Amino acid sequence: MGWYKRRLSKSLWVFHVSGSPCNNCDIEILDLLTPRYDVERFGIKLVGSVRHADVLLVTGIFNKKIAPRIKRIYEQAPKPIFVVAVGTCTSSGCCFKDSYNIVPSREAVIPIDMYIPGCPPKPEAMIAAVAKLIGVLNG
Amino acid sequence: MSGWTFFYLLVFPGLLFTAVLGLLVGWVDRKVSARVQFRVGPPLFQNFNDFFKLLGKETIIVKSSLHSLFVLSPLVAFGVTTLIAAMLGVVLFYGFGFGGDLLVMMYLLMIYSVMVILGGSATGNVYSSLGAGREIKLLLADELAFILVCLVPIIKAGYLIKLEEILSAQVAQGAFIGSFSGALAFIVGLLCIQAKMTLPPFHIPEAETEIVEGPLMEYSGPLLGFWKLNQAMQWVVFPFLLIILFLGGFNSVGWGILWSALKYLGIVVIMILIKNTNPRIRIDTALKFFWKYLTPVALLAVILAVLGV
Numbered sequence A: 001m002g003w004y005k006r007r008l009s010k011s012l013w014v015f016h017v018s019g020s021p022c023n024n025c026d027i028e029i030l031d032l033l034t035p036r037y038d039v040e041r042f043g044i045k046l047v048g049s050v051r052h053a054d055v056l057l058v059t060g061i062f063n064k065k066i067a068p069r070i071k072r073i074y075e076q077a078p079k080p081i082f083v084v085a086v087g088t089c090t091s092s093g094c095c096f097k098d099s100y101n102i103v104p105s106r107e108a109v110i111p112i113d114m115y116i117p118g119c120p121p122k123p124e125a126m127i128a129a130v131a132k133l134i135g136v137l138n139g
Numbered sequence B: 001m002s003g004w005t006f007f008y009l010l011v012f013p014g015l016l017f018t019a020v021l022g023l024l025v026g027w028v029d030r031k032v033s034a035r036v037q038f039r040v041g042p043p044l045f046q047n048f049n050d051f052f053k054l055l056g057k058e059t060i061i062v063k064s065s066l067h068s069l070f071v072l073s074p075l076v077a078f079g080v081t082t083l084i085a086a087m088l089g090v091v092l093f094y095g096f097g098f099g100g101d102l103l104v105m106m107y108l109l110m111i112y113s114v115m116v117i118l119g120g121s122a123t124g125n126v127y128s129s130l131g132a133g134r135e136i137k138l139l140l141a142d143e144l145a146f147i148l149v150c151l152v153p154i155i156k157a158g159y160l161i162k163l164e165e166i167l168s169a170q171v172a173q174g175a176f177i178g179s180f181s182g183a184l185a186f187i188v189g190l191l192c193i194q195a196k197m198t199l200p201p202f203h204i205p206e207a208e209t210e211i212v213e214g215p216l217m218e219y220s221g222p223l224l225g226f227w228k229l230n231q232a233m234q235w236v237v238f239p240f241l242l243i244i245l246f247l248g249g250f251n252s253v254g255w256g257i258l259w260s261a262l263k264y265l266g267i268v269v270i271m272i273l274i275k276n277t278n279p280r281i282r283i284d285t286a287l288k289f290f291w292k293y294l295t296p297v298a299l300l301a302v303i304l305a306v307l308g309v
Helices: A002-009 A024-031 A067-076 A088-092 A123-138 B003-010 B015-036 B046-055 B067-093 B102-122 B126-156 B163-173 B180-196 B222-246 B256-277 B283-307
Strands: A013-018 A055-059 A082-086 A114-116
Touching: A002 A123, A002 B046, A013 A024, A024 A055, A024 A082, A024 A123, A055 A067, A055 A088, A082 A088, A082 A123, A088 A114, A114 A123, B003 B015, B003 B067, B015 B046, B015 B067, B015 B222, B015 B256, B046 B222, B067 B102, B067 B163, B067 B222, B102 B126, B102 B163, B102 B222, B126 B163, B126 B180, B126 B222, B126 B283, B163 B222, B180 B222, B180 B256, B180 B283, B222 B256
Parallel strands: A013 A055, A055 A082, A082 A114
Antiparallel strands: none
């Protein structure tokens, strides 16, 4: 399986899931594709359909309305799939942690493999996180 | 069926050679596009990594789809592309025919588009069927101009329809692109091929930002891998067809090898530059562009070819 995981680590296709974010993290994710950061160097590509995805980039705090839909998107993705939580909201709950309409545990909705804190995280931080994910895959 | 037939189909001009060359040229496409946008671009074996990764992913057969058609259409399209690649490659590299002529080639190229349409409409997804409908309209738009373009080399070769005869006529009287009608037909043919490969500005059926890759939207895992491999192999098939029809084939002696490679890479780079400098057009604009402007030009090329210009 080592050979296959190396292929997988060199070609991570990313699907972007918005779980009720404030749109800041989403804009920073799009920054990754610009000429300044250019994640296509690592074989990372943003895809439009969840059926093509290897990584789900989840942003935002999950409220009660969006949580079942995120679960459904996770189930629609072909396995193996990795979930990367982008931003402080998804990592710790940020200032919304006592809000009445959020799900108590985001990990109970979908399994999250990696957290990138920051409000919003810098593109460099996201690249570092993806490099760590590649390192995990390579063993 | 001798052993050589299998060798032609599966190894040298056919499956293995076309797949490897196509994936490498797919890298050239991505790298040149990246350089045009002042990016660095992916590493050399990126497309191989993508393909092998997709082979190992889970295949999801969509519940609302027509299962048999959903699974079969990428595989049939793959078989058809391999067959076209073998037929063109045998003419180009060995100089003898596979028993088929230009008409068979046009039919097989159309079967590929039909498979995209069937595969897209079999998924039961709204966006996929929208993409399939657009593929039909695009096929209607470019097919007439493409047939007229294919008529020009036939007429110039003295009404010979077999590919190897067209090639030997060009060896005798020089490449057809040297004449006025040949050059005109070559330019129209280049644009038709851009539409047949659904590259920008004609990527209307799989508009990623609009209908999410259209017919390919619901495919995952190995089936998606085969679609991607088909698209990579088209980077070989269509430029080879243009080289046979207009540029006088390949020369495998001495400096001729370099010249042959330059012909191929030249066509590929022109296509990539057209792809990178044009935004997507609407389907009605595409139809108007092909029927109102390119088809009359192609017709003019045919008339000039009959007159011998």
